[in-house]
Amino acid sequence: MKKEPVLVARPALLRQTNAQLLLRLLREAGPCSKADLVRASGLSAPTVTNVVAHLASAGLVEPVGEGDSTGGRPPDIIRFRAERGCVVGAEIGPDFLRFLLADLDGHELGRADSAISWQSSKPAAICAQIAKEVRTLLRKQNQPEDRLLGLIVGVPAIVNVHEGIVFSLSKLKGWSDVPLAAMLRKEFACQITIENDTNLAAQGEYHRGAAQRERNFVFITIGEGVGAGIFLDGVIYRGSQWSAGEIGYLRVPHISREHPTTHGYGRLEKVLGAPGILRSWRATRKRSRTPRKVACAVEVFDLAAAGNAQANRILLQRAAMLSDVILDLSLILNPSLILLGGEVGSHPRLLQEVRAQLRGSEFASVNVSVAALGSSAVLWGAVFIAMQSAVSSLIQHSD
Amino acid sequence: MVQHKPRKYKSLSKPRFDLSTAEKTGAYVVGVDIGGSNLRIALADRKGSSLGKWATSTKETASPQVVISLIHKGMHQLLRQTAVQRSSLRAIAVGAPGVTDRDTGVVFATSYLRGWKNVPLAAMLQAELQLPAVVENDVKLAAIGEHWAGAAQGIPNFVFLAIGTGIAAGIFVNGHLVDGRDWIAGEVGYLIVPGTRETPSKAGEPGPLESAIGGEGVRQQWLASCPSDGGATAQDLTATGIFYHALAGNPKAMKILDRSARILAYAVHNISAVLNPSLFVLGGGVGMNGPLIAATERILECYTQPSRPQIVASALGQDAQLMGAIRLALDKAESRKHLQPAHYRS
Numbered sequence: 001m002k003k004e005p006v007l008v009a010r011p012a013l014l015r016q017t018n019a020q021l022l023l024r025l026l027r028e029a030g031p032c033s034k035a036d037l038v039r040a041s042g043l044s045a046p047t048v049t050n051v052v053a054h055l056a057s058a059g060l061v062e063p064v065g066e067g068d069s070t071g072g073r074p075p076d077i078i079r080f081r082a083e084r085g086c087v088v089g090a091e092i093g094p095d096f097l098r099f100l101l102a103d104l105d106g107h108e109l110g111r112a113d114s115a116i117s118w119q120s121s122k123p124a125a126i127c128a129q130i131a132k133e134v135r136t137l138l139r140k141q142n143q144p145e146d147r148l149l150g151l152i153v154g155v156p157a158i159v160n161v162h163e164g165i166v167f168s169l170s171k172l173k174g175w176s177d178v179p180l181a182a183m184l185r186k187e188f189a190c191q192i193t194i195e196n197d198t199n200l201a202a203q204g205e206y207h208r209g210a211a212q213r214e215r216n217f218v219f220i221t222i223g224e225g226v227g228a229g230i231f232l233d234g235v236i237y238r239g240s241q242w243s244a245g246e247i248g249y250l251r252v253p254h255i256s257r258e259h260p261t262t263h264g265y266g267r268l269e270k271v272l273g274a275p276g277i278l279r280s281w282r283a284t285r286k287r288s289r290t291p292r293k294v295a296c297a298v299e300v301f302d303l304a305a306a307g308n309a310q311a312n313r314i315l316l317q318r319a320a321m322l323s324d325v326i327l328d329l330s331l332i333l334n335p336s337l338i339l340l341g342g343e344v345g346s347h348p349r350l351l352q353e354v355r356a357q358l359r360g361s362e363f364a365s366v367n368v369s370v371a372a373l374g375s376s377a378v379l380w381g382a383v384f385i386a387m388q389s390a391v392s393s394l395i396q397h398s399d
Numbered sequence: 400m401v402q403h404k405p406r407k408y409k410s411l412s413k414p415r416f417d418l419s420t421a422e423k424t425g426a427y428v429v430g431v432d433i434g435g436s437n438l439r440i441a442l443a444d445r446k447g448s449s450l451g452k453w454a455t456s457t458k459e460t461a462s463p464q465v466v467i468s469l470i471h472k473g474m475h476q477l478l479r480q481t482a483v484q485r486s487s488l489r490a491i492a493v494g495a496p497g498v499t500d501r502d503t504g505v506v507f508a509t510s511y512l513r514g515w516k517n518v519p520l521a522a523m524l525q526a527e528l529q530l531p532a533v534v535e536n537d538v539k540l541a542a543i544g545e546h547w548a549g550a551a552q553g554i555p556n557f558v559f560l561a562i563g564t565g566i567a568a569g570i571f572v573n574g575h576l577v578d579g580r581d582w583i584a585g586e587v588g589y590l591i592v593p594g595t596r597e598t599p600s601k602a603g604e605p606g607p608l609e610s611a612i613g614g615e616g617v618r619q620q621w622l623a624s625c626p627s628d629g630g631a632t633a634q635d636l637t638a639t640g641i642f643y644h645a646l647a648g649n650p651k652a653m654k655i656l657d658r659s660a661r662i663l664a665y666a667v668h669n670i671s672a673v674l675n676p677s678l679f680v681l682g683g684g685v686g687m688n689g690p691l692i693a694a695t696e697r698i699l700e701c702y703t704q705p706s707r708p709q710i711v712a713s714a715l716g717q718d719a720q721l722m723g724a725i726r727l728a729l730d731k732a733e734s735r736k737h738l739q740p741a742h743y744r745s
Contacts, residue, residue, distance in 0.1 A: 240676055241706045249668075251592055253592070332584065333570075333584050
């Protein structure tokens with residue numbers, strides 16, 4: 001029989017894999033000795049010595065003196081140098097910019113928020129505002145700019161992640177096919193990635209939120225817009241033209257027919273999102289004799305929870321729609337978990353009603369629960385991706 | 400001992416396999432498709448070329464045991480017919496019309512047509528045939544077939560949508576099948592889209608999408624719309640026939656075709672909004688119908704957001720499942736030497 005060629009990992013690749021493994025152990029367990037690393041990793045002592053030396057030359061680990069001896073020479077204790085660099089996660093919202101600065105171990109170093117107005121929301125203006133805010137944040141936390149290793153920006157739009165191009169962003173001025181990564185590279189020398197905000201939020205929930213260890217799940221966000229981040233086998237799935245998870249365009253029953261237009265909201269999004277809920281509430285108020293003003297969609301759901309019949313009717317309609325969406329997603333992907341996020345999507349009364357409606361359905365035996373990170377999910381997702389790629393590139397470049 | 404001939408005598412125009420001699424002691428696999436009404440078997444060489452096929456009706460036979468003995472019978476007929484030795488068979492792969500755990504080879508449940516529950520088909524086959532056996536859902540097999548040798552070659556993200564009596568999808572993401580937590584990913588016959596029944600189905604019933612555009616559902620609409628005045632031939636029409644009647648200008652058939660195309664377009668659009676695949680490959684008797692595909696494409700032209708779905712008819716037609724079974728059997732034979740191909744699981 002013909003012998004098949006056996007794939008052998010190149011030494012450099014093997015060393016990178018081992019380096020990632022040891023770093024993970026160091027981060028999880030805290031400072032420890034090489035002997036501990038040998039035990040925990042299953043690698044040989046010479047390999048661990050070799051890889052630790054490699055990590056030290058990349059500035060990622062350092063010795064912190066001697067540990068307690070168990071008879072014999074006291075072991076050298078080494079630790080992960082989380083301060084080797086820092087990363088920034090950023091989020092562009094319909095009327096805000098948010099930033100989170102973290103070290104390489106994902107510890108929060110600082111945050112910043114700033115408002116954006118329609119008048120000054122052109123790509124160049126937003127880019128300049130991001131640069132200014134990031135520099136201020138770094139300065140406040142005493143981080144020299146050359147220590148910034150990664151900047152990841154989440155945007156509420158379809159994004160070509162490879163090229164860093166934002167396709168279209170209806171809430172801001174002139175955002176159509178914007179090469180945001182290229183624009184930001186003129187400001188910063190670090191790695192820059194642009195990503196869809198919902199995909200980042202899903203990453204955040206996967207790394208430190210309600211979807212830890214879930215390799216196949218769908219994160220649904222309902223706020224101003226409606227979208228989904230799809231995790232398959234532990235990685236985000238973006239589709240062939242970067243538009244996977246754009247469930248705002250789903251056609252479900254109960255919504256009148258109308259074609260989704262370019263730069264506009266999809267059909268489902270128009271009704272299920274916060275503006276649609278407010279529209280329904282205002283329509284109800286016109287008819288009813290007990291007018292009551294609300295400031296946001298969440299308040300409508302709060303009223304429903306407090307027993308207001310009209311608000312409850314609106315909530316029940318949304319729960320029915322969302323149940324249909326979850327049913328469709330379950331039939332297509334059969335995920336282990338569906339997480340609801342966004343200020344509307346994570347409302348406890350909505351979850352309760354969706355669970356009740358899905359109970360009768362054979363095919364939606366999926367776990368539905370609420371996301372854990374709230375409005376920070378996008379930022380945390382961004383920080384985790386930035387951390388991972390910063391560490392990988394440090395390991396690679398010191399090879 | 401292999402005799403090494405001098406290279407210069409090799410001719411490119413010669414057939415690659417000489418069926419009469421040495422190649423017959425090489426490695427072969429068996430692919431099987433258990434359909435709703437037919438059982439089909441193919442014997443293939445290690446390159447996947449089919450040496451022979453065998454088919455029989457399974458209309459009267461529901462039990463797994465009977466199906467397995469039919470497979471046994473067909474396999475031996477094929478071996479005799481092609482003069483391949485029993486000992487050179489390496490693996491058998493079987494497509495089952497239902498929810499199937501590929502890892503354990505258990506068919507959890509088949510459609511309302513057959514009614515199997517938790518049948519350990521791979522183990523039964525292995526015991527009966529003394530051959531490494533693998534079992535997979537038939538629609539997923541068809542998707543594997545199209546990916547390997549049909550309309551989706553080289554396309555990592557695509558959806559094979561089978562529309563016959565029932566409806567289901569085989570979904571490829573990043574070059575691998577999506578299975579889901581309970582192996583039911585792609586059971587899209589139960590999708591709810593505008594125009595379908597809006598209450599979820601109970602177990603054992605056809606789903607809303609199936610009832611609306613599956614072969615039987617279309618036929619029921621036709622029968623309801625032409626009470627007895629159409630004569631015997633009109634009563635006997637299948638979905639495909641009804642759609643061709645629409646093309647010929649029959650107003651009732653046109654109405655049914657238009658409604659079916661509209662609902663199919665909704666389903667394709669919805670799956671596309673979730674998965675953004677490069678391509679939809681339509682298979683099955685109804686799915687491959689020319690007038691239906693043309694009408695659906697016309698409607699999809701308006702659905703450009705978030706991305707415009709592309710649809711094509713299956714290139715392998717009714718052979719898609721068998722080709723997928725051959726591919727999976729080859730993988731099974733290979734897996735004894737290498738690692739199993741990766742698939743997405745929960």
